Amino acid sequence: MEAPAAPQGPAEPSGTPEPAPDVEITVTSPEQMRDLGRRLAKVLRAGDLVMLSGELGAGKTTLTRGLGEGLGVRGAVTSPTFVIARVHPPLGDGPPLVHVDAYRLSGGLDEMEDLDLDVSLSDSVIVVEWGEGKVEELTEDRLQLRIHRAVGDTTDEVRHVTLTGLGERWEAADLSVLAV
Secondary structure, eight states: OOOOOOOOOOOOOOSSOOOOOOEEEEEOSHHHHHHHHHHHHTTOOTTOEEEEEESTTSSHHHHHHHHHHHHTBSSOOOOOTTTSEEEEOBSSSSOOEEEEEOTTOOSOHHHHGGGTHHHHTTTSEEEEETOTTTSGGGOSOEEEEEEEEOOSSOOOOOEEEEEEEESHHHHTOOGGGGOO
């Protein structure tokens, strides 16, 4: 005869919060990518770091253009490839948008120090294209967006966007609201 099973109580906390689940979104046109940026603007606030990765032509700047529209910032959001960073001041009460293209930067945060991103972070929404391995030291709280597209000789507009929230700021955020 088997002994009765011990009663199961609540699980012991592990001390490490569970990461929020990734959210997958399929985008089929540049306008849908801009719209995703506009929706994303509604969940962002000053102090947020957004890291964008994806192949050339994946839609990183198109998404950021929509983000700028959603945040209500001044100036056309264009690729900052040759100037490295652009600051778009708010037209109203919202935070400024700092748009960085780290593609041409080879070093880590040391090389990025001249941009004073650590000073801007608390007051701005900072979006960094090609920032992996370069800006993670700014904050443990960041939102990573990976944009995947078909490569090669194709006119396929389909993009698969994976959103991953990291850190305390994002552990309770419901990013599924972006998958409309």
